[in-house]
Amino acid sequence: MKPTSIEVARLAGVSRTTVSFVLNNVKKSGISEATRLKVLNAAAELGYEPNAAAQSLASGSSATIGLVLPDIQHLYVDAFLARVVASVAEESRAQNMKLLIESTDGEASQNYRRLAKSGRVDGLIVVNPREGDYRELSEINRLFMPLVAFGSPSRSIATGYEFSTTGSNNFVNAKLAVNHLIQLGHKKIAHIGFASSTFASVHSRERGWLSALEEAGLEQYAVKEFANLSADSGYQACLRLLQKNTPFSAIFVGNDTVAFGVIKALSDKGLKVPEDVAIVGYDDIPLANYAPIRLTTIKTFPEEHGQKSVAMLLEQLNGNTAATHHRIESQLIVRDSCGPKLTT
Amino acid sequence: MKPTSIEVARLAGVSRTTVSFVLNNVKKSGISEATRLKVLNAAAELGYEPNAAAQSLASGSSATIGLVLPDIQHLYVDAFLARVVASVAEESRAQNMKLLIESTDGEASQNYRRLAKSGRVDGLIVVNPREGDYRELSEINRLFMPLVAFGSPSRSIATGYEFSTTGSNNFVNAKLAVNHLIQLGHKKIAHIGFASSTFASVHSRERGWLSALEEAGLEQYAVKEFANLSADSGYQACLRLLQKNTPFSAIFVGNDTVAFGVIKALSDKGLKVPEDVAIVGYDDIPLANYAPIRLTTIKTFPEEHGQKSVAMLLEQLNGNTAATHHRIESQLIVRDSCGPKLTT
DNA sequence: CTGAAAGCGCTTACAG
C-alpha cells in the first residue's frame, strides 16, 4: 500500500541503489541529471516517503535527537523549561533532525542508558541533570553517543567528567544578583531556592548567594528556604521563611515563577515590595515585566542555549568528539522590585 | 559491540524466537518459567536493549506517538501549551510509548502527512490545528493512522470530517465568561483574542463572545483586537483597543498570559482593574492567582485532555477506529479582576 | 514447548 523504494525504482526505470542515491543526495555517486529527475518525478508521483525504521536500521543512524527532561512536573509550572523545549525543537527541525522527548521521573540514569542503547536517537540533550547522574552521563557519552548537558555547572568540568555542557553560570549569576542587593545597601539577604538543592542549578545558585554574602561579611544573616518550581510553592516557602522570625530586607529568589508566589505571600502578610522587602528573581521569564511589581532579575538566554546544544550535538555527530563547554554571559535586568538605594 | 538478540539467545542456550517471545511477553507462546528466567538473566547480564529500528521494521509499529505543535513560537510564551506537552509526555510514558515532537512552522499539512508516512510514529496528536488543516487531518486518519486533534472545535464533527477530538468547548466557555460580565452589569464588553483568528480556538472564543453579546442585545458595543500569545502582544493589543476610542467597561481576554499584558497596559494608561475595566481571562494558568490583580478566568483542564488524547489514540491503535469526541466541562473561577456587581 | 527461516525496507560496499 505505501510505496517502497522498489516501486519508485521501477517507475523511474532504475535500481533501488540509484533511488537511494538521489533521494539522499549522495555526492560521489555521479548520477546524471536526467536520471535524477526521473527518480524525483517518480517519487513525487507515488508520494513516496522512505520508511524511517528501515533507513535507521540500514544506516545505523536515526536522525533524531533525544531531549531528556527532569521530573516532568517541572514543565507544568516552569516557564523556563518550555522555552528550552521550544528552542531545541526549533533548532532540531532546522537541522533536519527529529526530536524525541524523554521524561525521567526520578529513576533517570536507567532511562538515559536504555534510550541510548535502543538506537532510537543519535545523541542526547539532558536538561538539568542531578549531580548524581554525572557519572552515568559521562559513561553514556563515552560508550554510546554524543551528549550535552543543559544547565550543568562548569564544576563538572573540573571533576573529570567527560561530556559537553551548555547553560548559564548559575554561581556567577547568583552572585551578580546578590551583589546588586548589597550595593543597594541590603545586609540581611535571604534566599529561596526554586527547587530541591539536589538539582545542580539550584545548588549552584545557593552557593553563589552564600559566596556573595561571605565576601561582604554578611553571612551571619543568611536564611534560606526551598520552593518547588511553582508560584504556589514559592508562596509557601516565603511563609515558612517569615515564620523563622529571622529578619531580612531582601530575598534572592531562585527563579521568577517562584518570585510571583513570594511577592504575593509578602503582600498577604502586609509587606510591601520593594519598600519592606526587595526581590531579585532569576530567568527573566516573559511575564517578569508583568508581575505585580516589575521584577528585577537575571536574564539568561535559554533559546540561545537550546539552539547551541543542538549545534554542539551535531558537531560531535560529525566526528568532533571533544567535550566542549558553552556559556553565555547573563545580564542583570533592573526593574522595580528592588527599589532605590537604601538611605539608612 | 552492542549485544543483539543472537548473543542473548546464545548465552541463554535458546533461539532468537524464544528471546523475542519472553522479552515481549508474548502470551500464547507457552514458554516455560525456567526458559524465561534463563533468557531474562542472559539479557540482564549482557545489558541487552533491543534495537528500536529493527523492532519497528519487523513489527510494523514504532511504539511512539507524534505530537504536532502549531507554530513553535507559541511554546515560548504560552503557558497553556507547555502543560499540554507535559501531560502528553507523562501519559505516553505511562503507556510505554515514546514521544516525538513535530513542530510545524506554517506549512503544516505537508508535515503531518510525511510524518505519518515515514512510519516513525503509530499515531498523531495535533494541537490547535487550523481550520484549513481539517481535510488533511481527516485524510491522514483514514489513510494512515489514528489521529486526535487537541483543541479542535466540535464544529468539525458537524462538517463531516473524520477524526477524534479533545479539548474544551471554546464557544461555550467564552459565553460563560462573557455572561459573567453581563450578570455583573457590564454592557460594553470588548474582546482581545489571544492569537490570529485563523486558529480555530481563537475564532471559537470570538464567536462565543459575540454570541453572548447578541443574546443580551449588546452587540452594538462590540470592539475587538487580537494579540499574539504573549503578554507583550496583549499589552500592544490593549493599547490599540484604547486608541479606538470606543468605550468599554470590561474585556474578555482570550487567554491569561495575554491578560497580564492587558492589565499592565490599562494600568499604564491610568485605568484600574476592576474599578475602571473588568477583566476575564481564559485558561487559569498557574500564575493567574498571582497576577497584579487576581484573575477571574475560565479553568480548562489541559492535563486531563493531554492524558485523554493519548488514551484515545491507544484505543484506536487497539482497533477501535471510530472517531470519538471528548469534552470536559470548564469552570468559571471567580477571583478579583471583575470586582463586584455594578451598582449603576 | 521451541527453532529454522523468511521478511520488514532501506543503505552501501563492490563490481562493472
Added chain:
DNA sequence: CTGAAAGCGCTTACAG
C-alpha cells in the same frame, strides 16, 4: 554512471 546483493536486528507465521 548504474545495478545485484548482502546486511542491518528484529518479529512472526509455520512446522514440529
